[in-house]
Amino acid sequence: MLTEAKNFITQMYSELNYDNQSLNERLTAISAEITDTGSYTHTYEELSYGAKMAWRNSNRCIGRFFWNTLTVQDARDVDDEDTFIASINHHINEATNNGKIKPFITIYHPEHPPKIFNNQLIRYAGYDDYGDPAEKQVTALAQQLGWQGNNTNFDVLPLIYAMPNQPVTYYEYPSEIIKEVAITHDQYPKLKSLALKWYAVPIISNMDLKIGGITYPTAPFNGWYMVNEIAVRNFTDSYRYNLLESVAEALEFDTLKNNSFNKDRTLVELNHAVYHSFKQAGVSIVDHHTASKQFSLFEQNEYQNKRDVTGKWSWLVPSLSPTLVSNYHHGYPNIMNDPNFHYKQQEKRGCPFH
Ligand code: ARG
Numbered sequence: 001m002l003t004e005a006k007n008f009i010t011q012m013y014s015e016l017n018y019d020n021q022s023l024n025e026r027l028t029a030i031s032a033e034i035t036d037t038g039s040y041t042h043t044y045e046e047l048s049y050g051a052k053m054a055w056r057n058s059n060r061c062i063g064r065f066f067w068n069t070l071t072v073q074d075a076r077d078v079d080d081e082d083t084f085i086a087s088i089n090h091h092i093n094e095a096t097n098n099g100k101i102k103p104f105i106t107i108y109h110p111e112h113p114p115k116i117f118n119n120q121l122i123r124y125a126g127y128d129d130y131g132d133p134a135e136k137q138v139t140a141l142a143q144q145l146g147w148q149g150n151n152t153n154f155d156v157l158p159l160i161y162a163m164p165n166q167p168v169t170y171y172e173y174p175s176e177i178i179k180e181v182a183i184t185h186d187q188y189p190k191l192k193s194l195a196l197k198w199y200a201v202p203i204i205s206n207m208d209l210k211i212g213g214i215t216y217p218t219a220p221f222n223g224w225y226m227v228n229e230i231a232v233r234n235f236t237d238s239y240r241y242n243l244l245e246s247v248a249e250a251l252e253f254d255t256l257k258n259n260s261f262n263k264d265r266t267l268v269e270l271n272h273a274v275y276h277s278f279k280q281a282g283v284s285i286v287d288h289h290t291a292s293k294q295f296s297l298f299e300q301n302e303y304q305n306k307r308d309v310t311g312k313w314s315w316l317v318p319s320l321s322p323t324l325v326s327n328y329h330h331g332y333p334n335i336m337n338d339p340n341f342h343y344k345q346q347e348k349r350g351c352p353f354h
Pocket of ligand 1: 063202204222223224225226229230234
């Protein structure tokens with residue numbers, strides 16, 4: 001822990017041009033605290049800058065140009081249910097920001113945090129014949145806890161959580177804080193009849209945040225969507241909403257034969273629909289060309305600051321027209337630097353009853 005703390009503090013102080021004396025004082029204090037207590041406590045500034053660095057080091061994220069704009073809610077002192085729920089609702093409200101989405105993270109206590117069982121704070125339930133198949137497990141858990149959905153394609157799952165040493169329970173959000181966008185297409189009015197929608201803010205809630213040797217197991221965070229995450233993957237993957245045929249029908253393409261290229265046309269029009277529906281609703285969203293441009297700017301900034309850009313190519317390449325953006329045409333070293341967000345080990349995920 002001391003080594004990782006040293007690396008982090010030294011890097012942070014050097015990036016922020018703090019003088020050597022304050023660096024040494026802080027390192028001495030941390031070292032004493034670890035000797036005394038086995039751990040150390042981040043200042044708010046360390047927590048906040050560490051979280052930003054974790055975003056900057058996220059190899060799978062194409063949106064890292066904005067790493068420095070992250071707002072950090074320090075929730076390390078949250079220890080009762082009401083303040084916990086209030087901090088989650090505060091996150092959703094601040095991040096949604098009436099549609100002008102703010103990158104936001106809420107960080108709970110590293111050692112005795114409330115535990116969140118959802119993959120994202122806002123997500124649609126998955127049933128046998130409806131909804132998002134990716135959420136079947138979480139949906140089953142919610143149902144075991146007594147939650148009942150409406151069996152629609154878009155039932156917002158409740159927050160499933162446990163306070164330290166307390167049983168797992170759930171909380172249904174007030175519907176007015178969950179912003180959703182109905183999907184329509186200006187040139188294909190029939191698309192509306194599919195009654196598609198998606199929620200505005202993707203708030204990942206199943207990853208560990210690691211800063212300077214300290215792991216924060218509960219640290220939900222969000223940016224805004226890139227259009228193809230919704231249109232290409234969530235709506236179109238065969239193991240997700242699997243909507244290619246229904247959308248093609250609504251767009252009145254008469255065939256989906258491979259060599260008609262209508263599968264591809266359908267996909268493009270669905271991206272157009274999702275993007276412009278979000279824009280029309282005043283909700284932030286980015287197209288893949290712009291996101292990739294922004295990523296190039298991020299790369300330039302990093303090189304100017306003498307830092308290497310690490311990345312995972314298969315994730316940085318967008319799922320629509322990948323070769324049209326620059327990310328496709330070069331590789332990235334997929335080295336994981338800390339601070340970073342880490343997947344949880346398997347035994348810490350999944351159903352708490354099994
Ligand atoms: N791909 C995930 C989804 O479709 C969201 C991942 C985070 N995305 C983001 N733009 N911050 O829900």
